[in-house]
Structure formats: C-alpha cells, structure tokens
Amino acid sequence: MSESHTHPAHLAHHFSDVEQQRESAKFGMWVFLLTEVLLFGGLFMAYAIYRAWNPDMFYNAHKALNIYMGTANTFVLIASSVTMALSIRSMQLDKRKQTIGFLIATLALACIFLVIKYFEYSHKFHVGQLPGKYYSYTGIKGTNPHIFFGIYFGMTGLHGLHVLAGMSAIVWVLIKTVKKKFSAEYYTPVEMVGLYWHLVDLIWIFLFPLLYLIG
C-alpha cells in the first residue's frame, strides 16, 4: 500500500493502485456480460425447443418478418459498434471532442435502430401478428403460429430494452466526457459501456439469422 505516493482523484480508497482498479472493473464487467448471455440463454432455449417442435410453422411464420428492415438494422447496429469502439480509441489518444462526436454518432445510430424497430412492431400490431391470445392473423400455415410471435416479441423486446439501457449508459459517459472527467489515463467507464454496447450488438447478430433468415 503506497499511500504516500501520488494518489489520482479517480482512484478509490480501497484499491492499492490504478491498475488493480481498472482490472477489477474490467473483470466485473465481463462477469456481468456473462449473466446477460445467460438471461438471453433462456429465450434461446425456448426458441430451440419450439422450433424443433414446429419446424414448418417457424418457416412459414418467419416470412411475415420484414427482412429488409431486419438487414438494415443489422448494419445500423454494426456501425454503432464501430463508432463506439472509435470513441474509446479517441479517449485513449486524449481527443475529447472526437470522443464526444463518436458517442453522439453511436446514440444516433441506436435511435435509428429503435425507429426501424418501431415501424416493424407497429405493422405487426396492425395485422395482428401478436403473441398468445392476441394473435388474430390468419395467413400463416402450421401449428400454433402465435408461439413464434411470442418468442419474436420476447427476444426482440428484451433486446430493445437492452438497447435503451445501453443508450442511457452512453448518455451517462457522454455527460462525464463533456465534464472532462476522462483522459488518456482514465477512461474505464467509457470502455465498460463499450463492452456492454458490443454485447447488445452481438445479441442482435444472433437474433437476426435465427428470426429473419430461417430456411
């Protein structure tokens, strides 16, 4: 414990050095991401079981999804991951204004994702392609097509909530960046939010083929 040495403001009292603090934050974040994967794991499991039981229905039902909007959203999210990574890189190089720009770009892309999702959802609400007892659409052949939409809305809905959570986290680091809390020496929160955002992106990368590209 070298408390007599210089003690940076961002170093919490219970860590002995900056390296220990940064390593702990990173490790903690990865463990948290693991819990997120397991949370979605339950839904992936449900997907696998019901698709195995109703292969034809899943094939027929997936055609009701708008593949163009899905593809567009995939590109939007990948682009947002790039801008997120660039914002961390800029902070490492101490370019604060660039960081702010990239964070705002990430937020904008996240908004575009949600807007596209809104159009997809509202179309499905309109034609009655809904979960469970609210399902009123008649154009899909096969057993229990409402199950497909239950899983579709469950998975994309939970993912959408994660997009919102990620956006709030980005706003939080954006404010701190504007307030000059970060520098090339200390940017751990930006990095952590980046890790989270990549996970949100990655989950979509799995959702997209599983839901939109059956066949």
Place this chain on the structure above:
Amino acid sequence: MSEAVAEKNYLNDPKGWKSWVFTLDHKRIGILYLASITAAFFLGGVFAVLIRLELLNPGQDLMGPDTYNQIFTLHGAVMIFLFIIPSIPAALGNFFLPLLIGAKDVAFPRLNLASYYIYVFGSMFAVYSIFTGAVDTGWTFYTPYSTETQTSVIPMTLGAFILGFSSIFTGLNFIVTIHKMRIPGMTWYKLPLFVWALYATAIIQVVATPVLGITLLLLIFERVFSVGIFNPDMGGDPVLFQHFFWFYSHPAVYIMILPGMGIISELIATFSHKKIFGYKAIAFSSLGIAFISFLVWGHHMFVSGQSELAAMIFSFLTFLVGIPSGIKVFNWITTLYKGQIHFDTPMLYALSFLFLFTIGGLTGIFLGALATDVHLHDTYFVVAHFHYVMMGGTVMAFLGGLHYWWPKMFGKMYNHFWSVIAMILVFVGFNVTFFSQFILGSQGMPRRYYNYLDQFQPLHAFSTIGSWILGAGFIIMAIYLIHSLFKGRKASDNPWGGLTFEWATGSPPPHHNFKVTPKMTHGPYDYDKVLVEQTDY
C-alpha cells in the same frame, strides 16, 4: 457504546443516520443485511409456527385450505428468497470476506450498497403481494396453476426477479473481490476455506440466477399476455417451466448450503486448534459441488413425465453430489481427530451441523434413487429432507457463524450459559419437529395439505410441539444477543484463538478494517506453526 473512552470503530465512526443509509462500508452493509434477513427469518418463522399449529389436529382448526396454501407458500417464498439465499453470503460474507483476505473493502462498494437496496425493493414487492391476495402456488410457482390462480402471483414473482439481481450483484462483487483484492502473498491455497466456499457460491449466483430471471419474466408474460409457452392448450409445455425453474433452483440450494459449509470449515479448525485436514480437498469439493449442481435439476421431475432415460441419467448425476459432500464431512471429522476441541457455542452449532447435515444428505440419496423417489415423492419425507439440509445444515452453520463472529462484529460477548441453553433447545426442537416428518412421509403423508387422516395425528402433534421448542430457543437467542449489545462484556480482539485476519484487527474493526495492513506470515490454519493466545477462557 456507553463506554467512557469510546474507541473509534466502524460502528461509531462516522456518525449519523445518513452515514448508515448511504454507507459504502462493507461491514455496515453486512449489518444492514443481517438486520433485514433477521426480520425475514422472523416473518417466515411466524408462518411456520402457524402451519404447524393448523396441523396439530386433523380437520380445520385455524385456517381453511385456501389460507393454508397461502401460508405455506409465503413460508417457503420468504424463507428462500428473503432469508436463506442472502443470509450467509450477503450478511456474514459481506462483513468478513474483505477482512479475511486483508482488503479494505469489496471491489465495488457502490454496487454492494445497490444490491442491498435492490434486496429491500424486491422484499417490498413480496410483502405487498402478501396484502393483495397472497400467492398460493407453493414457492415453486409451477404452471399451469400459477398462470390461472386468482392470487397475486405477479408481485411475488416480480419480487423474486428483483431479488435475483441483488443476489447476482453480490456474487459478481465477491468473484472480483476474491480475484483482485487479496493482499500480496495470499495465494489461492492460502485463502480461508470460507472464502473458497463464497467463491463457489458466487459462481452459482452469477450463472444460475439470470436463468431464474428469464423464467419468472416468461411466467409474468404468460399471465399478462397468455403467450402460451407454458400452456398445453396453446401448443406450450408446462414441464418446460419446471426445467427452467429447477435449472436455477437446484443450483440455488447449493447457493444456500455452500457458504454454510465454508463456515463449518472455519469453526472446526478454530475450535479444534488444529490444522484443517485436507485443505485442497475441501476447497475443490466446493467447486465440485458448484459444477455438479448444474447437472442434476431433472431429479425434481421424476414423476413429471420426463423420459425414463433422462430420469436415469439425472438420478445417476444426483448421486455424484454425495462425493464432494462426503469428502467435506470426512475431512471435518478427521480435523477433529486428536484436536484440542473446545465446546464453545459456535462449535456446538458446528457439531450439530455435522450430525444433521449428514442425515439430510443421506436422505437426499434416497430421494435421488428413482424407485424410492416414486414412493416418497411429494410426501413429508421430502419436507423433512429439505429442512435437515437447509435448517439443520445452513441455518445451524449460520447460527454457528453468527455466534463465532458476534464478538468481532459488535465487540461484545453474549451470555455463555443462555447461548448453550438456546442451542440445545434449537437442536432438540429441530429434531422433534422434523425427524417425525421422515416417518410421516414414509407412511404416506402427502405434503401441502391442511388436513390428514387420523392415524397421522400423534406424529403431527409431536412435530408441532417441536416447533414450539424451536421457537422458544430462538426467542431466548434473540434476548441474550440483544442484551449483549447493551450489557455484554467487552470482547477481546481474538476471543477464540483464530488465525485468520479478522482476528488480527480490533473488535469491532476500525472503519478501514485494519490499522496496519496485515502481512501474510502464516497460513489460515497453521496451528502447527503458530502459537495463538486465547483470551476468552
């Protein structure tokens, strides 16, 4: 704190209610948890006494079948989600993990405080559900009944969902703390065994709890939107809910027992004044239990229409749990052999753990055997087995830990005589209450009924009397513990002669845990190398 010269410690420095409500100190958060889980234990205990009172005589005395269903559900849900899961890790673990590894705090103090308030928030949902038509599904919330009953399933499941986050954050914090916050020189094999147990527990908390989260969310969707995933009329499968639920809830029983086993390792070594036998075997058996715990959930579904092949595999895997558990018990007994055993109150709890947990574990093997289980399934035998493991195991270990660390936490000694009386009452009351239930179950008394055939009455009455003895033991315990806070003799820094770091600091410890950062001069159980002075004899 009425001493003339009030020494500065974490209890009186800093001062003011705000310094408690917004505290980031792991010791204070541990105390907050301790107070909360004690309240939950009291609430769950009242439900338990009510259940036993109804069962004193056949027929309806105290409550009708619907109320009875609600009361036993609340007993289970409160005891599991509000008391036993957070009990040892969040209260004692929070307080002692950083002390045991020589750290100033856990890795994420703010997350630690957040986990406490999330716990309070989730508990409020659970309590709210009690007043708005308490749940009557049993704590397992099985579909399809849980999607149809008119009682307030959603607040209770939402409460359990939120409590899950609290548990995840505690586990995450502990994993990072154990990896990154150990003092230099404390290698993995020099960790106290309680820390190994907390580590294994934290892994289960982090890996299993999210699955419960998604399960409860799906149940809520099912109730609100009738999604149909668990409803056979709509192409769903109610057994899928059981798979999802037990994928969490079976590992969860190891969240409950593993930290208890960790405490027992500490108690046995300290009160035998002997190097623990088979350190690595005990450490790795904790991880072994954590690993196997994920592979055995199907043994809850032997009669739910699971395939015979799956049932056979789950039965076989269930037997494997006996191996690491047995390794622990044998190592503890071997540690006792030729030790200088001191029969202080914490040690009495540790010895009753050995006795009761062995019965609980052995009857678990009976239930894991397919043919036997078909006979015993959903009888009082299961109830008795579960309580021998959870109460005879975890609660005994928790009480042992509480009496062991009480002088460290509050700087006060409790009354020795009354603590032994209470311990005897708890031990006797427990066995009277639950051993009779093994016999009831093997004779065919089904669980979860408010009524029974006349032939079961003597044993039911016996069990109810046991619940009163247990209650008396706990009341005496509450009195002498509270009394000790105000009138207790001042405890020394190391009353039991322990070698782990928490005994090297003040009782109670100062705000930053140690006045001088401790140094690794010996292992946690080096009684063969270090002479420790016991100050409390």
